[in-house]
Amino acid sequence: MKQEFAKIELTENQLKVIKDKYLKESPSVEAWIHGVARNIALSEIFHHPKISESEIFKDVNYVKKTYRNRNKDHNYFLIHDKFVDHNEKEENFKKYMGNLNELANKYPEIIEEVEMKFYNMLANFEFLPNSPTLMNAGRDLQQLSGCYVLPVGDSIEEIYESVKNMALVHKSGGGTGFSFSRLRPSNDIVKKTSGISSGPISFMTVFDKSTEVVKQGGTRRGANMGILHYTHPNIRDFIHMKKTQGVMENFNISVAIDDKFMKAAENDEKIDLINPRTKKVVEKINAKELWQEMIQGAWETGDPGFVVIDRINNSSSNPTPALGEIESTNPCGEQPLLPYEPCNLGSINVSKFVKKDKTDLDYEKLKKCVWNSTHFLDNVIDVNNYPLAQIERMAKANRRIGLGIMGWAEALALMNIPYNSEEALKKAEEMMKFINENTLAASEKLAETRGVFPNFQNSIFDKEGEHFKGKESYPRNSARTTIAPTGTIGITAGLQGAGIEPFFAIVYIRYNAAGIDALKKGEKPKEKDTFYEINPVFEDIAKKFYYFGLKKQELYDRINNNHKTLVGINEIPEDIQRRFLTAHDLTPFDHTGPGTGQVPGQGTER
Numbered sequence: 001m002k003q004e005f006a007k008i009e010l011t012e013n014q015l016k017v018i019k020d021k022y023l024k025e026s027p028s029v030e031a032w033i034h035g036v037a038r039n040i041a042l043s044e045i046f047h048h049p050k051i052s053e054s055e056i057f058k059d060v061n062y063v064k065k066t067y068r069n070r071n072k073d074h075n076y077f078l079i080h081d082k083f084v085d086h087n088e089k090e091e092n093f094k095k096y097m098g099n100l101n102e103l104a105n106k107y108p109e110i111i112e113e114v115e116m117k118f119y120n121m122l123a124n125f126e127f128l129p130n131s132p133t134l135m136n137a138g139r140d141l142q143q144l145s146g147c148y149v150l151p152v153g154d155s156i157e158e159i160y161e162s163v164k165n166m167a168l169v170h171k172s173g174g175g176t177g178f179s180f181s182r183l184r185p186s187n188d189i190v191k192k193t194s195g196i197s198s199g200p201i202s203f204m205t206v207f208d209k210s211t212e213v214v215k216q217g218g219t220r221r222g223a224n225m226g227i228l229h230y231t232h233p234n235i236r237d238f239i240h241m242k243k244t245q246g247v248m249e250n251f252n253i254s255v256a257i258d259d260k261f262m263k264a265a266e267n268d269e270k271i272d273l274i275n276p277r278t279k280k281v282v283e284k285i286n287a288k289e290l291w292q293e294m295i296q297g298a299w300e301t302g303d304p305g306f307v308v309i310d311r312i313n314n315s316s317s318n319p320t321p322a323l324g325e326i327e328s329t330n331p332c333g334e335q336p337l338l339p340y341e342p343c344n345l346g347s348i349n350v351s352k353f354v355k356k357d358k359t360d361l362d363y364e365k366l367k368k369c370v371w372n373s374t375h376f377l378d379n380v381i382d383v384n385n386y387p388l389a390q391i392e393r394m395a396k397a398n399r400r401i402g403l404g405i406m407g408w409a410e411a412l413a414l415m416n417i418p419y420n421s422e423e424a425l426k427k428a429e430e431m432m433k434f435i436n437e438n439t440l441a442a443s444e445k446l447a448e449t450r451g452v453f454p455n456f457q458n459s460i461f462d463k464e465g466e467h468f469k470g471k472e473s474y475p476r477n478s479a480r481t482t483i484a485p486t487g488t489i490g491i492t493a494g495l496q497g498a499g500i501e502p503f504f505a506i507v508y509i510r511y512n513a514a515g516i517d518a519l520k521k522g523e524k525p526k527e528k529d530t531f532y533e534i535n536p537v538f539e540d541i542a543k544k545f546y547y548f549g550l551k552k553q554e555l556y557d558r559i560n561n562n563h564k565t566l567v568g569i570n571e572i573p574e575d576i577q578r579r580f581l582t583a584h585d586l587t588p589f590d591h592t593g594p595g596t597g598q599v600p601g602q603g604t605e606r
Helices: 012-023 029-047 086-106 112-123 131-136 156-171 200-213 235-243 259-266 287-301 309-313 363-382 389-398 408-414 422-450 487-492 513-520 536-544 552-560 574-579 588-592
Strands: 063-069 072-078 127-129 147-149 175-179 224-229 251-257 270-274 281-286 305-308 342-349 401-406 507-511 530-534
Touching (some): 072 389, 127 131, 127 487, 156 175, 305 309, 342 389, 363 422, 408 422, 408 536, 507 552, 530 536
Parallel strands (some): 224 251
Antiparallel strands (some): 507 530
């Protein structure tokens, strides 16, 4: 591409994060973003009539899979399927990517338009994919997915195979989720050794310690989700384990619950604890008491959370139930996945789609971004270097993607809508309905030329199948939307409203992972690991109001010392306080449904 790229304007903190996480050997931010856009555009070569299969896979060892849908044959290709040796697998993949790059250089017209479309979307921070894509696209690792779920079987061989696989995923920049519900309980018999089992929690510590020594892709810490079903005999130990300081610091944990459990808790009834090896009931406990213990643990330590596993499997979260049940999610819990299934995520920065007059969202502009983002995420699947052959098979047969949003708090502030208002809730429903409908339409359009996802037969979209859920559709991707936390990419985009969350704070000091490590050691974090954050939307307003009669630094110090919030600072008008409510200012009900839109505790500086 011969075009010159205009310099991307960045704040100091944006540049810090980009240099820390993503820039690596790229000479500039523009070159880095262009490298990502070009790399993902390489997938266009697959679908161009000018390019033959033999050109794409010259000297590459691969497996071709053919499937039929709507009276037409479609193909997909597995690059890792014939390899056990890791080095041979990597060399084979490099040949494949080399071929794609050579073809792109030979026929630049095939990818130019899509490449520029992707570049503009990324450079304007209208959309960003998950961090592994930003870290690895066009580079040696080329591992682009953020989320994985790995199965854990009830044998030493299966457990340590999963530990090894986890390390490979973490090394490449991904996060992992596990269900430990198959593991026999502590003190259960182990016939082969005439010994007794140490139980799932002991084995979880092996996963935790392994994570400690593997830093994701050299730039991110490993992250895990550990899930245990409420019927497991060790469920109480699981619920309480993180109350011990330093235990399982690399895991989020959640209890898998269902409707049966919630009804038992509501009615103060007992539930069965079942040995997963023998399938026999070993104890009965009170469901309400267990639920209260979960609540207490979450209050004290932040864990456990819970996943409503029957609702997940009975919904479109599992679009291919014929393949089995979902048991776990990715580390932050937003993405349910089948065993060995990955997902590449990406988020639209909705604050970029507020109209100039600040009255509403620009839905025409948003629609274009949804379609381009869906296209981008689908392309990722075919140039992704998967850590395991089993993962590649699931990725290319289900073609799951996860398009979400970030910057919701900023968008509301720009439109002068309080986060906890009825108007905000209605706007969120309107916007997400629009995004859901358009990402499905975009996926169906891609499927017209590229084919539906290969596992379509007997999926929830297949009207001839037993799992059909009443909506006939022929999408390219089995699932398409996910609301992710967008921690690092949100900061990269210049946001402080991560995902759909309210502002964490209006003025505050933040540290990266290295800074947090220094604090834990009692050391002062280095300047490069320290970020002084001021909400940019609020900063613009503060300037217009001449800092509300205070000196600039005085205002920021007042906010920082006031739980990082505006509420109760009498110099700041109430309507501005309402626009910038933080998580600290909101009730639990404000997070889950329509609130009052009012400032809590008005009139008292805290």
